[in-house]
Amino acid sequence: MNRPDVMTSFTTGLADINLDETDGRRAGAQAAAMKSASSSIYDMAATLSGRGELWNWGMCDPDLAAEIEARLPGFAEFGTDGFSEQLYYLALRDLPGGLDGCAGQTLLEVGCGAGEGLNFLSRLVPDTRMTGLDLSPRAVARANATLARGDSLRFVQGDAEDLPFEDSSVDLLINIESSHTYPDLDRFLREVARVLRPGGALSHIDVFTRQRLQTMRRITAELPQLTWATDHDVSAAVRAAVRRRMTPGSRFRRTLDRQRMNPLVRTIATHSQILMFGGMFAGYRPPASIRALSRLGVVPWMSGLPMESYRHQVAVRV
Numbered sequence: 001m002n003r004p005d006v007m008t009s010f011t012t013g014l015a016d017i018n019l020d021e022t023d024g025r026r027a028g029a030q031a032a033a034m035k036s037a038s039s040s041i042y043d044m045a046a047t048l049s050g051r052g053e054l055w056n057w058g059m060c061d062p063d064l065a066a067e068i069e070a071r072l073p074g075f076a077e078f079g080t081d082g083f084s085e086q087l088y089y090l091a092l093r094d095l096p097g098g099l100d101g102c103a104g105q106t107l108l109e110v111g112c113g114a115g116e117g118l119n120f121l122s123r124l125v126p127d128t129r130m131t132g133l134d135l136s137p138r139a140v141a142r143a144n145a146t147l148a149r150g151d152s153l154r155f156v157q158g159d160a161e162d163l164p165f166e167d168s169s170v171d172l173l174i175n176i177e178s179s180h181t182y183p184d185l186d187r188f189l190r191e192v193a194r195v196l197r198p199g200g201a202l203s204h205i206d207v208f209t210r211q212r213l214q215t216m217r218r219i220t221a222e223l224p225q226l227t228w229a230t231d232h233d234v235s236a237a238v239r240a241a242v243r244r245r246m247t248p249g250s251r252f253r254r255t256l257d258r259q260r261m262n263p264l265v266r267t268i269a270t271h272s273q274i275l276m277f278g279g280m281f282a283g284y285r286p287p288a289s290i291r292a293l294s295r296l297g298v299v300p301w302m303s304g305l306p307m308e309s310y311r312h313q314v315a316v317r318v
Helices: 003-018 028-048 062-071 083-093 116-124 137-146 185-195 210-221 235-246 251-258 263-276 288-295
Strands: 106-110 129-134 153-157 170-176 196-208 226-233 309-317
Touching: 003 028, 003 210, 028 137, 062 083, 083 116, 083 170, 083 196, 083 235, 106 116, 106 185, 116 129, 116 153, 129 137, 137 153, 170 185, 185 196, 185 210, 185 226, 196 210, 210 309, 235 251, 235 309, 251 263, 263 288
Parallel strands: 106 129, 106 170, 129 153, 170 196
Antiparallel strands: 196 309, 226 309
8 A cells, every 4th residue: 555545544544433423433344444554654654753753732731841840850952842741741640649659550551653752751750660552563663672671661562452461460551642543442441441450540632523522421431440530621732732833933843944845845744744733623724825735736725633622531440
């Protein structure tokens, strides 16, 4: 499958998953096609992205940034704008035991990508044994080659809907901006409940369409093994981060500008990156040059799913 076919399959699958009005389950050839496309997309991302580049849409909360700065002085001064780190920090801070309660625990991130987010968390809570899992073989290979540190930080390839871990073997599980790509959300959450120890916790952060949120709430109501402690809408802070990144002169824009491209290619690349990292969610409207190119069929003018909220939800295994 070539790159345009992969992208078409991925975007079609995303729309099918997130606009579904029925039960939120996809199986068989349909699910396999989406997973294959997703793996290929993130294989390409792992190959093309630089060390420490964007891991998620991020969030902009001055209080969170100050808390991280107190623990890791200067964390946002080199190679990052600090927004992606804030989402990862939130994932642990709002667990029942907070960051300090992570000491001596086993933590699994499902959907870890190239491992940069989990590597950041390993600096915050160094006594926690961390494992990252991702569907993309290339992302996992890169993470193990550049970030792994024995049993304290390791990465494995696997499927979120069929976790390669024993029952009740994990204390903490995080899932950040990943589950909206899963064909069967119910199966994923049942796998979470299976691998968590009683009293263990899930920190789930993702973006939702209206339909996907309805599916999530129906599934969680029917899953007695997990008790949902919190459900916070963090959309405003996420939109603030995306808008900061879209601003000319931001670290995000400067990184794109440094790449060797002719002006037309750079315009298209910038537009594509803004769409990929939450532009539509934050009110992005393409410039006149992109609108002109869209009329010629060179690029899509408006694209993206109607994502309505970005949420942080915490559950405890009964």
